Amino acid sequence: MRILVVGAGPAGTRCAARVAERVRGASVTLAGAEPTLPYDRVALSKLLAGEARAEDLITHRLAALRDLGIAYRPGIAIAALDRAAGEAVTARGDRLAYDRLVLALGSAAIRLPLPGAGLPGVVLYRDMADVRAMLRAAQDRGRAVVIGGGLLGLEAAVGLAARGMRVTVVHAVDWPMERQLDAMAGGLLATRLGTRGIRFAMPASSMAVEGTERATGVRLSDGSVLPADLVVMAVGIRPQAALAREAGLPVNRGILVDDAMRTADPAIYAVGECAEHRGRCVGLVAPALEQAEVAARAIAGEAAAWAPRADAAALKVSGTAVWSAGDIADSAAESIVLRDEAEERYRRLLLRDGRLVGAVLYGDTADAGFYLDLITTRRPVAGLRPLLAFGPAFAREAA
Ligand SMILES: Cc1cc2nc3c(=O)[nH]c(=O)nc-3n(C[C@H](O)[C@H](O)[C@H](O)COP(=O)(O)OP(=O)(O)OC[C@H]3O[C@@H](n4cnc5c(N)ncnc54)[C@H](O)[C@@H]3O)c2cc1C
Structure with missing residues (x-):
């Protein structure tokens, strides 16, 4: 069986490795x-x-x-699929034949359609080439404006500040990482990053990138201009579904798949961020890898089904522990809040119908695994409630 995996990100690489292990005699190309x-x-x-x-x-x-038995083909972009012939066509016109095709195309970072967004000096944050572009710009130190104060934007800001740039984050909402953090944790985080020299324009919206030959600044909706030698756009991602759409496969936001990660074409699977499963595309690496495992098992003829679990995200900034999981915007949930001002620790647990549905940890994330387990298993926590916020050691005592 000729198995072609397109996209050598985490999901594609994992799927290729598993398929090579499981399908005897397969010829696997990544x-x-x-x-x-x-x-x-x-x-x-x-x-x-x-x-x-x-x-x-x-x-x-x-x-x-x-x-592992994988033929690796880097630098090969697939431009079209010829499903009738069972071939993927490269941008250079070469044809790669398959019996089973796995699309693991990931997402593309979104470039805001602002005037000046295409100027040199404006970069996205998605791959190794983007980081190299940022590192080149950071050599002269100078000023950077990061548009987007989500997880990626903040990591970009911290990295550029560590490289000696003066960084301002422009964020549309009142606090950073609002999808993962509540206002209190977001406020603490902004203050802490401020001590590292990162400034926030918040809430604020970017109207244009200024400059003629290259970016020189970002104009905000109040008319002010933030000078910039480098502008990083970290405003979200879009699943890479065009290849599948153009090949006539059903696509919504992502490529539609069933529980076995199979598309409407039984020879074609989609895994990771490019796939849409029951109305949702994943945006984290753990579920992308799980999907890769499921597709590999399905290709090997084994029964396999993927089921989503609660998302958990951590900010990877040394010295700043921030973690969040589950639904933190559930307005019907009750909150248990623990705050230690002196130690800069904060945690908020959200409960609904006697179960933990979401958690935000700031300053101390050592108990993240405990809370994630409670959210994922939906175990009743009424008995643990008095000591739940103090972590597993105390909570078990309460039980
Ligand atoms: C800076 C950064 C930090 C992150 N931090 C976290 C984190 O802390 N925790 C977390 O869970 N997730 C994090 N993520 C998200 C995580 O990286 C993704 O969820 C994960 O990479 C998805 O894997 P994937 O294989 O589906 O897609 P991708 O990693 O995007 O890989 C897809 C690959 O397919 C290639 N490709 C696309 N189209 C074609 C084509 N037509 N032909 C050939 N190849 C193609 C792309 O070039 C790419 O290499 C982060 C992402 C970034 C950018």
Whole structure:
């Protein structure tokens, strides 16, 4: 069986490895548009901040891929699918034949359609090439404006500040990471990042990137201009579904798949951020890897089904522990709040119908696994309630 996996991000690489293990005699090809060896995208912020080297991020060397039985084709962008012929067509017109095709195309970072958004000096934050562009810009230190105060925007801001740039984050909402944090935790985080020299324009919206030959600043809706040598847009992602759409596969936001990660074409699977399962696309690496495992099992003829679990996200900024999981915007939920001002610790637990549905931890995230388990298993916590906010050791005492 010829198995072609397109996209050598975490999901594609994992799927290729598992399929090579499970399908005896298979010929597995992993083709990816990026020119690098497969790497850990999640760790890009460490590279940007100078806490890791590019080679530390590589997850699979050529020899390892060969040992796994994978033919690796870097720098190959698939431009079209010829489903009738069972072939993927590269941007250069070469044809790669498959019996089973796995699309693991990930997402593209969104470029805001602002005047000046295409000027040199405006970068997105998605891949190794983006980090290299930021590192080049940071050589002269200077000023950076990061548009978007979500998880990625903040990691970019911290990395650039660590490289000596003066950084302002422009964020449309009153506090950063509003999808993961409540106002209190977001406020604490903004204050803490302020001590590292990161400034916030918040709430504020960007209207244009100023400059003629290259970006020189960002104009806000109040007419003020933030000078910038580098502008980073970190405003969200869009699943890469165009290839599938153009090949006639059903696509909504992402490529529609069933529980086995199979598209409407039984020979074609989609995994990771490009796939849409029951109305949702994932945006984190853990579920993308789970989907890759499920697709590999399905291709091997085993029964396999993917079911979503609660999302958990942590900010990867050394010295600032921030974690959140589940539904933190549930207006019908009751809150248990613990705050230690002197120690800069805060936690908020959200309960509904006697179960934990969401949690925000700031300053001390050691109990994250305990709360994630309660959210995922939906275990009743009424008996633990008096001591629940103090973590597992105390909560078990209460039970
Ligand atoms: C800076 C940063 C920090 C992050 N931090 C976290 C974190 O802390 N925790 C977390 O859970 N997640 C984090 N994420 C998100 C995480 O990286 C993604 O969820 C994960 O990479 C998704 O894996 P994927 O394989 O689906 O897609 P991707 O990693 O996007 O891989 C898709 C690959 O397919 C390639 N491709 C696309 N189209 C084609 C084509 N036509 N032909 C060939 N190749 C193609 C792309 O070039 C890419 O290499 C972070 C992301 C970034 C950018």
